[in-house]
Amino acid sequence: MKKGLLLISLLLVFPITMIGCATTSELEKVEAQQKLIDAKADQALQDAQAAKAAADAAKLKADDATARAENAEKAAMERERIADEKAKKADAAFQKSMKK
Amino acid sequence: MLRIPDLSLVSNRLRLIALCVFILSLQGCAVMKNIQDKFRHVTSHPDKEIEKIDFPVAKGEDVIGRLAVVRLEKGDTLPDIARHFGLGINAISAANPGVDVWVPEAGERIILPLSFILPDAPRKGLVVNLATMRLFHFKGDGTSMVVSTYPVGVGTEERPTPTGQMRVARKATRPTWHVPASIAADHRKKGDILPAEVPPGPKNPLGEYALYLSKSGYLIHGTNKPASIGLQATNGCMRLYPENVKKLFNDTPVNTPVAIVNQPYLIGQRNGVLYMEAHTPLENSDAGELEKMHAKLRTIEKKSAGTLDWKKVKEVQSEARGIPVPILAMRQGSETEAPEPLEVEHPDALYGRPEIPELKLKAWYVLAADVRDEIEARRLAAIINHQGPQIPARVIARDSGFRVLAGPFNDAGEAGDAVKRLKYDLDIDGIVIDPARKRQASPLPGTAHRTERR
Numbered sequence: 001m002k003k004g005l006l007l008i009s010l011l012l013v014f015p016i017t018m019i020g021c022a023t024t025s026e027l028e029k030v031e032a033q034q035k036l037i038d039a040k041a042d043q044a045l046q047d048a049q050a051a052k053a054a055a056d057a058a059k060l061k062a063d064d065a066t067a068r069a070e071n072a073e074k075a076a077m078e079r080e081r082i083a084d085e086k087a088k089k090a091d092a093a094f095q096k097s098m099k100k
Numbered sequence: 101m102l103r104i105p106d107l108s109l110v111s112n113r114l115r116l117i118a119l120c121v122f123i124l125s126l127q128g129c130a131v132m133k134n135i136q137d138k139f140r141h142v143t144s145h146p147d148k149e150i151e152k153i154d155f156p157v158a159k160g161e162d163v164i165g166r167l168a169v170v171r172l173e174k175g176d177t178l179p180d181i182a183r184h185f186g187l188g189i190n191a192i193s194a195a196n197p198g199v200d201v202w203v204p205e206a207g208e209r210i211i212l213p214l215s216f217i218l219p220d221a222p223r224k225g226l227v228v229n230l231a232t233m234r235l236f237h238f239k240g241d242g243t244s245m246v247v248s249t250y251p252v253g254v255g256t257e258e259r260p261t262p263t264g265q266m267r268v269a270r271k272a273t274r275p276t277w278h279v280p281a282s283i284a285a286d287h288r289k290k291g292d293i294l295p296a297e298v299p300p301g302p303k304n305p306l307g308e309y310a311l312y313l314s315k316s317g318y319l320i321h322g323t324n325k326p327a328s329i330g331l332q333a334t335n336g337c338m339r340l341y342p343e344n345v346k347k348l349f350n351d352t353p354v355n356t357p358v359a360i361v362n363q364p365y366l367i368g369q370r371n372g373v374l375y376m377e378a379h380t381p382l383e384n385s386d387a388g389e390l391e392k393m394h395a396k397l398r399t400i401e402k403k404s405a406g407t408l409d410w411k412k413v414k415e416v417q418s419e420a421r422g423i424p425v426p427i428l429a430m431r432q433g434s435e436t437e438a439p440e441p442l443e444v445e446h447p448d449a450l451y452g453r454p455e456i457p458e459l460k461l462k463a464w465y466v467l468a469a470d471v472r473d474e475i476e477a478r479r480l481a482a483i484i485n486h487q488g489p490q491i492p493a494r495v496i497a498r499d500s501g502f503r504v505l506a507g508p509f510n511d512a513g514e515a516g517d518a519v520k521r522l523k524y525d526l527d528i529d530g531i532v533i534d535p536a537r538k539r540q541a542s543p544l545p546g547t548a549h550r551t552e553r554r
Contacts, residue, residue: 090480
């Protein structure tokens, strides 16, 4: 009878032990995976932040270039306006000088 | 057995062959025409000369002359091109909008508006159109008429040239200019004291020839300021280039009728096509001129078979380039495409272009300006060069900018005279450069120590 009970107990304990072992290793595996994913997430975050920073820098650069181009255009237009004004002024002076 | 051919079949074949030959010959003509066109295009050389003064007037026709183009060379100015081709500065500027009058780019193609619609006035004697600033001298009768046309300078807004019918009352060579009180007063305000009369010579604004009109105080005369032709710059007289007034003087007897009109919008026919020419109206022009022209056009449109392109009319009017533009085919088959302008060769020397003497170490000079911009310096030098009488001027390039130097002058008196003229006429404070002190600049008494233009 005892022997029977022992056998039954052993039969029960073994699978339970086996399940426990299985759970531990899986947990370790999951933890490792988590770490890996976390590291990957960190990297991705860093990458994203870097990309955002680069994008922000590029935008700033583009804005700066646009502003500079606008300024250059304005300056060119202003130069053209001044040149036109000077030409008109010179023409007006010439026309006045042609009177008797 | 003798075979008798079917005559109807032969006849049909002959007809077919004839048709083929006819079609092929037509093709040949077309091909030849293409070849000729291409040949003309490829081998065409600019013409050496173009008629700019004398034009035949066909009966019933109102448009004379032909448009031309010339390619500019380095150092050309529009006033020089205008004078060489018998045009006023107004005409060449209007025909070439956007082109710098004094510093145009070398290689630029310039339209020479040498086609004109005759003014709506009797074709007899002299007719002056103030709006177009052109004088027309009609010679001959109705069967064979010739017109000589010259650009003119006319009165200012304050002292306009009067319109109306008059005649040539008398003529004089080397006239003396009796300075009108109003002009003397204007000069006095600037500090320039004019004598009561100016004898013949380079300082006389009447030039070498004068035709006195029956309307007292008004003349058609030459000028000592040729660059003023095509400007509103006179006190009511009409001035011509020296070379033109000489011809007009010799061709015009006393008592020749003179009609002065003011027509900024002209319409006329040539070869069954209706043309329109628009100019910017003078400030004191009659506002009804445009309405008059529209009414005329409506009448013509009703009489003709075609429909007038009013959009084009408006375009021609607003552009006001002073060029006759075809607007309506009056006859069937008439071409309303504008004829191609004639390409004219740039002359070796432009007639009347101011010459700049070489620099001389022992001469006097006047520093007219010291500027950073080359175009500005070149423009100013050109304007000074085109004063009447001429003040020679050139641009001297330096590391830090450009200087406009007037001269050479023989003595202090000549240099001082140039300084005064620069001040009175162009508001430039010139600095006299004395040859004895070479690099030291000394201003004339009464002139400011600066070279900026005001």
